[in-house]
Amino acid sequence: MINIGAHLSASKGFLNMAKQAVAIGGNTFQFFTRNPRGFAAKDIDKKDIAEYLSFISDKNFAVILAHAPYTLNPCSDKENVRELAQMIMSDDIKRMENIPHSYYNFHPGSHVGQGAEKGIELTSNLLNAVLLKGQTTTVLLETMSGKGSEIGGTFQELKEIIDRVELNEKLGVCLDTCHVYDAGYDIVNELDAVLAEFDSLIGLDKLKAIHLNDTKNPFSSHKDRHEKIGEGYLGLDAIKRIVNHPKLRNLPFFLETPNEIEGYAKEIELIKSVYEA
Ligand code: FE
Ligand code: FE
Numbered sequence: 001m002i003n004i005g006a007h008l009s010a011s012k013g014f015l016n017m018a019k020q021a022v023a024i025g026g027n028t029f030q031f032f033t034r035n036p037r038g039f040a041a042k043d044i045d046k047k048d049i050a051e052y053l054s055f056i057s058d059k060n061f062a063v064i065l066a067h068a069p070y071t072l073n074p075c076s077d078k079e080n081v082r083e084l085a086q087m088i089m090s091d092d093i094k095r096m097e098n099i100p101h102s103y104y105n106f107h108p109g110s111h112v113g114q115g116a117e118k119g120i121e122l123t124s125n126l127l128n129a130v131l132l133k134g135q136t137t138t139v140l141l142e143t144m145s146g147k148g149s150e151i152g153g154t155f156q157e158l159k160e161i162i163d164r165v166e167l168n169e170k171l172g173v174c175l176d177t178c179h180v181y182d183a184g185y186d187i188v189n190e191l192d193a194v195l196a197e198f199d200s201l202i203g204l205d206k207l208k209a210i211h212l213n214d215t216k217n218p219f220s221s222h223k224d225r226h227e228k229i230g231e232g233y234l235g236l237d238a239i240k241r242i243v244n245h246p247k248l249r250n251l252p253f254f255l256e257t258p259n260e261i262e263g264y265a266k267e268i269e270l271i272k273s274v275y276e277a
């Protein structure tokens with residue numbers, strides 16, 4: 001059985017997201033920990049979480065994926081911006097313990113002209129400051145498209161961040177199919193070679209989740225515009241090979257395609273139809 005879900009709105013709580021996930025044919029979901037553009041977070045609702053945990057208990061749910069606000073920048077050149085990122089990630093990691101053993105994904109950041117080396121140093125410093133020995137949450141670095149001054153557009157950069165983090169057993173990677181193709185990894189024609197490169201640098205044991213998106217832009221465009229499954233430059237054949245690849249097929253897949261809830265239901269149905277049992 002494929003583990004699949006979509007990015008859902010967290011505004012009505014965890015039980016609501018879990019019900020929505022099931023209604024669209026999924027068994028997991030992704031959500032923003034707080035307003036993705038601002039930083040406001042709702043209070044933790046213990047009753048909602050208890051009802052959520054009870055609801056999923058007999059449903060073969062896969063691990064869920066929280067996404068940090070994409071406006072936080074762990075490697076900004078401004079100290080106050082880095083401090084805000086640190087405060088938010090630290091708070092998110094503590095809040096995530098209400099749903100133990102979940103995943104928390106973030107964008108490694110933009111070095112804004114300081115250079116990738118400096119960006120890598122600042123982001124790993126921040127991770128060293130926020131990771132806790134006792135946390136059950138795995139923090140995932142997302143593979144980025146390399147637009148602007150983004151770091152994490154290469155497996156080498158992700159490896160360098162991970163290598164500098166003391167508690168790096170708490171770290172993993174979330175591979176975004178739109179981003180890696182935009183970044184210049186040819187997962188359409190050379191999927192095996194791309195995964196071999198990931199394995200030799202980072203180790204496939206660190207690969208914990210897939211953001212399953214098609215892309216609006218051609219190979220190596222460094223653009224980061226997601227497209228509906230099968231309607232972009234990846235195409236359905238490549239998506240089919242990705243979800244069935246022996247090294248990937250048991251990971252949780254999360255759709256971040258430009259869709260409303262009905263569109264996600266259709267995509268999940270489509271992906272299930274090409275997933276080989
Ligand atoms: Fe993301
Ligand atoms: Fe993504």
Ligand code: ZN
Pocket residue numbers: 176178179224225226
């Ligand atoms: Zn993206």
